[in-house]
Amino acid sequence: MLCPSAPSERDGGTVHGSSLRAALIQLRVDPDEPVADRRERAARMVREQSAADLVVLPEGWPVGAFSFDRFEDEAEPAADGPTAAAMSAAARDADVWLHAGSVVERAPGGELFNTSLVFAPDGSLAATYRKIHRFGFDRGEATLMAAGTETVTVDHPAAVIGLATCYDLRFPEQFRSLVDAGSRVFVVPAGWPRARAGHWSLLARARAVENQAYVLACGTSGSHAGVPMAGRSAIIDPWGEVLAEAEDAEEQVLTATLDLAEVARIRDTFPALKDRVL
Numbered sequence: 001m002l003c004p005s006a007p008s009e010r011d012g013g014t015v016h017g018s019s020l021r022a023a024l025i026q027l028r029v030d031p032d033e034p035v036a037d038r039r040e041r042a043a044r045m046v047r048e049q050s051a052a053d054l055v056v057l058p059e060g061w062p063v064g065a066f067s068f069d070r071f072e073d074e075a076e077p078a079a080d081g082p083t084a085a086a087m088s089a090a091a092r093d094a095d096v097w098l099h100a101g102s103v104v105e106r107a108p109g110g111e112l113f114n115t116s117l118v119f120a121p122d123g124s125l126a127a128t129y130r131k132i133h134r135f136g137f138d139r140g141e142a143t144l145m146a147a148g149t150e151t152v153t154v155d156h157p158a159a160v161i162g163l164a165t166c167y168d169l170r171f172p173e174q175f176r177s178l179v180d181a182g183s184r185v186f187v188v189p190a191g192w193p194r195a196r197a198g199h200w201s202l203l204a205r206a207r208a209v210e211n212q213a214y215v216l217a218c219g220t221s222g223s224h225a226g227v228p229m230a231g232r233s234a235i236i237d238p239w240g241e242v243l244a245e246a247e248d249a250e251e252q253v254l255t256a257t258l259d260l261a262e263v264a265r266i267r268d269t270f271p272a273l274k275d276r277v278l
Contacts, residue, residue, distance in 0.1 A: 017158035020258040023052035026233040027061050028251035029222040039086045046090040056218040057101035058189045059166045064224035065191025068140050075106035078115045078128050092123030101189045111146040127154045135167040151177045159184045166190035169203045184263040185214040197230035209240040212267045214258050221249045238266045
């Protein structure tokens with residue numbers, strides 16, 4: 001589902017609200033934990049964040065981003081699968097906007113996608129985003145899943161939010177497109193491996209600085225198919241300052257309040273985006 005884009009930043013997009021309270025759940029993925037139990041645990045943690053305006057879960061948490069041999073068996077419909085049902089109920093119970101991370105979606109034609117789900121406080125599915133850049137080169141996700149083709153924004157009451165997933169973080173042109181669609185906040189759930197944790201932190205800050213936007217980078221803890229996860233979830237402001245960061249890969253919740261007026265202030269006082277040529 002592609003949400004209507006807000007006015008382009010180049011055309012003077014508007015701020016919807018003055019602040020946004022964000023909660024990032026750095027969920028642990030234990031390969032021995034049944035998926036149904038993990039869904040229940042994730043839903044419980046979402047319900048505990050009822051003070052937030054936006055709650056975020058990481059990429060691929062129901063199965064594990066690197067659990068390639070389980071993709072076929074655990075694939076589910078995006079709109080009405082078991083993960084969507086559990087997350088819809090959690091968003092409604094907590095009365096929050098919920099970016100429920102991503103699932104292995106089985107599309108009507110049989111293809112698999114890495115698909116993010118966003119729910120409104122009434123439990124309705126507000127947006128889906130199919131990951132555009134698949135990781136793995138000639139194996140794994142890159143060979144097992146189809147690629148998404150559309151950038152997606154969500155018209156949250158506080159601000160337009162641009163969606164990206166994990167490996168997308170390495171492709172700045174996608175974020176430029178989201179800025180042009182009015183985004184002032186980027187949400188990036190990930191199953192980023194510990195081996196490249198430094199890149200995760202560096203790239204998340206770079207996307208914030210170059211686009212003068214908030215970045216909510218939600219990683220996962222534990223391991224996916226034996227691959228240790230980086231954790232290192234972070235909330236980063238439009239000047240690249242880290243407002244909150246997980247210092248390790250343990251399960252935890254990060255919270256911060258985003259001052260959305262700061263986006264306009266920085267873009268006005270240091271108008272680098274207006275000097276874009278390409």
